[in-house]
Amino acid sequence: MKEIVFATNNAHKLQEIRAILGSRIAVRSLEEIGCHDDIPETSPTLEGNALQKARYVFERFRTPCFADDTGLEVRALGGAPGVHTARYAYPDRQDTEANTDRLLRELAQTNDRCARFRTVIAYIGADGGERLFEGVVDGHIATERRGTDGFGYDPVFAPGETGLTFAEMGVEAKNRISHRARAVQKLCAFLGSTLG
C-alpha cells in the first residue's frame, strides 16, 4: 500500500485524515517514522510554515509527506491573529484560555466580528513536487464563550449563519464543515486521483 507521512503527532488530526483515506493510503505520523525533532515554523505565512515543515521531513526522509498550518483571520484586526493564532496571548507558549480572552478583549469595541479559519496543507510527492491545498470556513466571533465541545477557539467561533459556535455544534458536525476538513478533503481527492 502507498505510504505517506503527515508531519504531526496530533492524534486527532491523524484520525481525521485516516477516516477519509480509509485503507487506500497508509498515513504515518512523525513518531512512527522516528522523527522526534521540534520542526521549525518561522515563516510569516501559513503557506510558508506548512511548506517549511513538509520540506523538513522530505529532505530527511525522502518520502511523500505533507504538513498543515491553521490560522484564525479576523477582519477587524486586519487578519490577526493569523499565523500567530496558537500563541496569540503569549509569544512563547500556547495558552488557549488566554488566547480567547485576548481575542474577546480586542473585539470589545467593534461590531464587525467577521472572521474565518484557514488551513493550508503543503504536500510533497515522491518526485519532490510541491502542492498547496487550502480549506476555509467563514463565520464570526461570538461576544462570549458558548459550548463545551472541541478545542482552541471553538467556544467563540461561529461558522456561517447557524449562530452556533463550533463548541455548540458537536465534533461530528464541526468536522463535516471545518477549515481543516475542507483542506484534507482536497488533499485526499488529489491523492485519490494519483492512485490510478
Ligand code: IMP
Ligand atoms: P495548528 O496549525 O493546527 O496547530 O493550529 C494553530 C492554532 O489554531 C491552534 O493552536 C488553535 O488554537 C487554533 N485552531 C486550529 N484549528 C482550530 C479549530 O478547529 N478550532 C479552534 N481553534 C483552532
